[in-house]
Amino acid sequence: MSDKMLQFVRQERKMPEKRTPKQRSEDFREIYDSFTEGAAQIQASRCSQCGVPFCQIHCPLANNIPDWLMLTANGRLEEAYELSQATNNFPEICGRICPQDRLCEGSCVIQQSGHETVTIGAVEKFLTDTAWENGWVKPVVPVRERAETVAIIGAGPGGLAAGEQLRRRGYQVHIYDRYDRAGGLLSYGIPGFKLEKDVVDRRIKLLEEAGIKFHLGQDIGGTLPFSELREKHNAILVATGVYQARDLSLPGSELGNILPALYYLTEANRRDLGLGSDHMSEDLDAKGKNVVVIGGGDTAMDCVRTAVRQGAKSVKCLYRRDKENMPGSEREVKNAEEEGVEFVWLSAPDAFVGTENVSEVLVSKVHLGVPDASGRQVPQIVPDSREAIPADLVIKALGFSPENLPKLFNEQALEVSSYGTLQVNNSTMMTALDGVFAAGDIVRGASLVVWAIKDARDAADQIHSYIERRKTAAA
Structure with a gap:
């Protein structure tokens, strides 16, 4: 092991510098600066290189975190990047956007031993x-091109x-x-203060x-x-996510200025991107308003943090449980407070x-009663x-449910669960339709971006296996 590791007994945990609340409220830029190389090396050197890396175990992608932390601590940054990607x-x-406090960092062994993660x-x-x-x-360069196409x-x-992942194997990939x-x-759901859009744009350009x-x-x-997509392509992956907002049926729900969260965030992101909208109006702007957000x-x-940046008069977040039980x-x-x-x-x-x-x-x-099941x-x-509570704008952030894809796609043979998610074979990730696969939130239910990536990588492997089996059978 490098002698630069196990520095948690000498070095304190530090995050990159964070802009002041006043500075943050004036724009949609990310709130954290980046580490300098020296600071990144010091923080990486705090890793204990434990025998059972719980950070890796609790990462949905099983990222090899201890090894790329060690490489970073030793200044071998290109190798560290190659391992992380x-x-x-x-x-x-x-x-930028993973809730590390609930995943890798929340499982860090040195935190459990009394030191900060x-x-x-x-x-x-x-x-x-x-x-x-x-x-x-660098963009993916397949070893050889394949004739098969995947939608x-x-x-x-x-x-x-x-x-x-499919392009890496040489498939002709079309994303709709x-x-x-x-x-x-x-692009449209996560605000720029958590994920600036040029970060997304450069990744999409690389895929192109x-x-x-x-x-x-x-x-x-x-x-x-x-049906046209099925005829045109050798396989299809449904990765639509879940976009249907959960609602509250309360008296007065028909009043104006009561919005679902994604509608509000999408329009706010469009404004931040400098894009117009046919339905953009002052109703969607929190400036000078008493804003109430329902959800935790x-x-x-x-x-709530978008409303602050739009210049709201006040912003309140209503949640039916206490802070310790907030999801x-x-x-x-803490940033919102x-x-x-x-x-x-x-x-x-x-x-x-x-x-x-x-x-x-x-x-x-x-008040919180007895625990349920x-x-x-x-x-x-x-x-x-x-x-x-005074409210000129109410935003309902109650989670998301799947859209009715059999109806939306006019394909009733797609089977759904009692929750409306697409049903797939757990081994092959294929739906009830031959050659049609599904992954991410549309199968799992509303979850994290990192889980969508994990499921998608697994689905790509299954699609490759399916096409190879058909190719072998036809030979």
């Missing part, structure tokens, strides 16, 4: 940004990762998406240079029949009040605890 198609993106995500971001700056990131429906992280820009939630063909603005099942996940954090990243909650967001814990909305537009949210206090305490309304 060997298991991850988008390390610069995961380094290694800053794995920040080192990963530094490594890949350095690789881009030095020209180490991927969805240009989000899952679709992009699968596309790169309904939106006018590739990237899915990376590798030979992947993008077909944007496509209405699959409408102007472009799903990372999407809710994206919404969102602890780091994101620093930026002036008020969290109203143990509260549940009862109704929306107003004439044409919402003006108040009626909220009751909640999942082990989480059940929220229970406290009688006679209702109060009114």
Whole structure:
């Protein structure tokens, strides 16, 4: 082992410098600076190189974290980058948006021993940004080209990762998406203060240079029949993600200025990108408004922090459990609190009040009862605890459900689960339709980008095996 490791007993954990809350509230730039090379080496040297690397075990992609931390600590940055990207198609993106506090860093052995965790995500971001700056990131070049073509429906992280893996094997890859820009939630769902869009754009450009063909603005099942894709391609991967917002059926829900989170975030991201919209209006701008966001996940954090940057008069986040039970990243909650967001814990909305537009949210206090079958305490309304909270804009960030793909694609043979997700063979990842595979949130349910990448890489392997079997059978 390098003598530069095990420095956690001498070196304290440090994150890259973070801009002040006032600076952050004035733009949509990322809030963390990058490590210098020296700082990255010091933080990487804190790794204990433990015999059982729980950071790697708790990474969905099983990234070889201890080894690329050791290489970084020894200044072997290009080798460290090569190792980090060997298991991850988008390390610069995961380094920015993965909830490391719930995954690799949250499982770090030195944290369990009383020292603070290694800053794995920040080192990963530094490594890949350095690789881009030095020209180490190259487009995939297949050893040989294949005649077979694969269609991927969805240009989000899952679709992009699968596309790169299949292109690496020489397949002709075509990615179809309904939106006018590739990237899915990376482009339109995640705000720039967590992931600046040039980071996404340069990755998509690299995939285009590798030979992947993008077909944007496509209405699959409408102007472009799903059956036509099946006839045209040797295999199809459905990687649409889940976009249907979960809703609250409360009195007053029909009032204006009550929006689903993704609708609000998409339009905010379009503005940040300088893109116009047919339905962009002042209703979608939080400037000068009392904003109430309902929900406790990372999407809710994206919404409250976006509202701060749009100049909201006040921003409150309502969540029916307490801070300790919040599903969102602890780091994101802290960032939101620093930026002036008020969290109203143990509260549940009862109704929306107003004439044409919402003006108040009626909220009751909640106490946590006995645990349910999942082990989480059940929220229970406290009688006679209702109060009114001023609200000119309400954003519902309650999670996402799958769209009805059999109906959307006009393909009733696609089988779905009781949750509406596509059913696949767990071994082959194939749906009920021969040659049609599915991966990511549309199978798993709403989850993390890193899980979409993992599922997509597995699906690419299964598609390759399927095409090889058919080729062998036809020989």
